Amino acid sequence: MAKLDIIGIPRALLYYKYRYLWECFFKELGCHILLSPETNKEIMDQGINxxxxxxCLSAKIYMGHIYAIINQVDYIFxxxxxxxxxxxxxxxxxxxxxxxxRNTFPHKEVLHYNVDVLKRNGELKGFIKMGLALKKNFFLIVKAYIKAKLKQKHHDKLAHKQQADLINNESCLKMLIVAHPYNRYDKLVGFPIIKYLMENNIMPVYADIVDHKVARQRSLNxxxxxxxxYSKELIGAIDYYQDKIDGIIFISTFPCGxxxxxxxxxLRKIKYVPMLNLVLDELQGEAGLHTRLESFIDIIKIRKNKQEAVS
Amino acid sequence: MALKGAVLSFPHLGDYHVPIAYFAKRLLNMKVIKPLPITKKTLEIGAKYSPDSVCVPFKYNLGNFIESLDQGASVLIQAGGGCRFGYYAEVQEQILRDLGYKFTFIRIVSNDKLTVTNIYRQLKQINPRLNFFLFIYYFYFIIRMSKSLENIQQYVNKNSGFEVEKGSFGLLYNKFLGEIELVNNIGELNRLFLRYQRAFNKLPINKPVDCLKVGIVGEVYVAIEPFSNCYVESQMAKKGVEVTRLVTATRILLRRPKDHRDLLVKAHPYLKYAIGADGTDSVAKTKVFAEEGYDGVIHIKPFACIPELNAMPMLQKISHDYNMPILYLSFDAQTSEAGVLTRLEAFYDMLLMKRGH
Structure with a gap:
């Protein structure tokens, strides 16, 4: 039996957006996947090195994830x-x-696909090229791609539906988290903030869980x-969820372009709801973050009470 | 859009204010004021109202706009590009409106593409009587004008470090800038250019054959605008170095799809794909400099410029492979001139030592 290729996928940046697509595709092709562990202090330090x-911090963390698995895999994706x-x-x-x-880790083969539609490089073409580079059968590749794409779509829809149900059923305060998926899922970047909100009985509404097509349309508002x-999808979600939320938290990493x-x-255009802009970097202390979140939550609570008193 | 009595202004970019103002005056049928020369105050005003982590050209442009508005401008022009630059216009407009200014804002570049027809369409909105052939003529004219400027600048950069009479190059260059504004047609422009080229060639220089050669690559705005890069070019030239800067506005403006492919070929094997905005350009040019045997390269960028940051791992590798030192400078609103000078001096000494002097 031929040795299975091990493909390393760093758990950072766009992994959080396309995780089902990538994982399902490689599994269908019969490859082993090695996912890097959740972000921890060591990964971040290696990434900085x-x-x-x-x-930006997110890109540094990405490099750390690659470093963490680079020696255990045949390809890095x-x-x-x-x-x-x-x-x-x-x-x-x-x-x-x-x-x-490729330039930072020259010794490892990098597996990739290219999405550049204006130069006629669509996603399918990219996946086919990538599959052929792994020496797989053409039809198997197309089949795997379709299956993976459907799975990704299904999960996106499911997440959207779950969030919509939660928004309609819960009565607690709701906070819209406007952050790229790779920031808000990350164990060191977004997770402490979400955890703190949950502890204080506030329901986070995620701006990245939304019908992306609708969000892109509504971002024009x-x-x-x-x-x-990706920014369009996020700010479209602000417009989409605007009458269902009590506050907005922007989470970005320093210095995100x-x-x-x-x-x-x-911050300049939206007037109807209180907003908090959090910019995180590798020197962030938890105490300062908590103070800012605490006072922001207080503001929202007072505002909500006032509104209820009026109506 | 009827704009009676409107006054047009635009942000600074090196010495390109001469062709831009010339173009606007001839075609747009309205008063044009040049923005005030960039000073520390411009940057201070700009930085005060800008977001913190935005790149520094945004702050300079905003400072220029505010100063022009205070001078009475009522129409502002902003361009756009492939990186954050493409989104400058909307945010700057919002910031200025929040400050309470009343003005019309023109984005020359809609659809993130800088093409001639696009510019024409946008300018047609300002001046509905704009003639297409006249537009093409003056467009060609200012391209020629910018190219003459760039050629003279390049000659100055290469040779002003070896001038026999101190300050002779600067004086002649300023005279040239003053006269190029007054030309009326292409023939006059060409004659002026040739006359000054001869005059520059006649200036006495004392240039050794094996002088130090340094190339400058990097982000367009900071590389071209001397105030924003603490006068790196002239500081380097003063020490007796031949400075070459290939980053020019006309090259960016007139880039064709074929040129993009050429850049990738030049940057092989360090790049396989374009890395956004001028990053590809930086890698390709650095490699060319290395192959031509330059002593060193200075890489200039605004703080946190993503395309140039993308280029840096490749530049480091080129530097390693060709054994050519590269000085990385990044500029922000807080960059102090003394710090940059110290680094330039150290870089110069290092180049000398590497030569074995």
């Missing part, structure tokens, strides 16, 4: 994203991630010239 000082259509681009970090990893797809401008615009 292996990246340029000024990179780093996709490259550029755009999905006109005016639908991504942060340039994702354009370069593949080349950065807030910003007309925004060209980052898109968020530095998008969050600023939201």
């Amino acid at each position: 292996h990246s340029i000082d000024e990179s 780093v996709p490259r994203f550029c755009n999905f259509a006109r005016q639908e681009t991504v942060c340039t970090k994702f354009n370069a991630l593949y080349d950065i990893v 807030i910003s007309k010239t925004l060209h980052w797809t 898109p968020d530095s401008l998008v969050n600023e615009l939201c």
